[in-house]
Amino acid sequence: MISVKMLKPYYIKADDQFVRIILAYQYFSVVINKQVFQFIPIEGKEIRINRRTRKVENVGSRFAFQKGKDVIYLTMTELISLPDFMTQLHHIAKPYYGIDYEVDEEFESKLIFEELERLNIKRLIDKALDERDENTFRELVRLL
Template sequence: MIVKMLKPYYIKAETNHVRIVLAYQYFSVIIDNKVYQFVPIESKEIRIHRKTKKIENIHDTFAFQRGKDVIFRKMTDLVAIPEFIYQLNSLAEPYFNKSPKTTTKKESDTIIEQLEKLNLSRLIDKALDTRDESSFYELVKLL
């Protein structure tokens, strides 16, 4: 089996999944030198977890038709085809969870805040060591 074409009808990004929805004329395979078109008789989507990048509906069955002849293939058969995996990954890659910048920014803000407090504590200690009363009171106000 060879993947001739794999184009999604549409792609939907959900909180935890990327759903690649298939339709007629968008997905075709070559089996025994004959082209079969995808038909949505059984499964009609590929569901991939956004964090793990794993296909979650691995046991689904897909139907392919050539004239009156319909062939059913499991997702496990399809994932055994390197070209299928390559095309699927290129479709889903923009939707995979990467380290969100907002989370990274929040983490770095927290770290900076902690470092500033430590620095302030050191400056207060220095003011106490040098008996600089005015600096001490100003620094305590910043806590």
């Protein structure tokens, strides 16, 4: 079980297209199997959010977390599948979306749910492929 213990930006850069949340030591930690792992900036160091769509753009990034000598890598895809991560992330980025992109919280929640549902469908597709369940695979692919 993975959950976010703390997510604070080291600093935030905003331009016309993106909100970039820069991460550093001691500002981001996760709990994995009841153990706290601290973010270490050896690979991915930023979260890039599209200001118009409010979606995370750098889904291929990998982030490293350390506890003692153990280092665990989590991809952005794994992180955005965590509801508490997405909630904290959108709360951090909300002031940077700008007046042109203001939406109500209901719409924002809907965007988060849609993104999480899409990621869940992809995981179910992977499971169907692993189990060689062609019927389930075809049904899930139609949902994308």
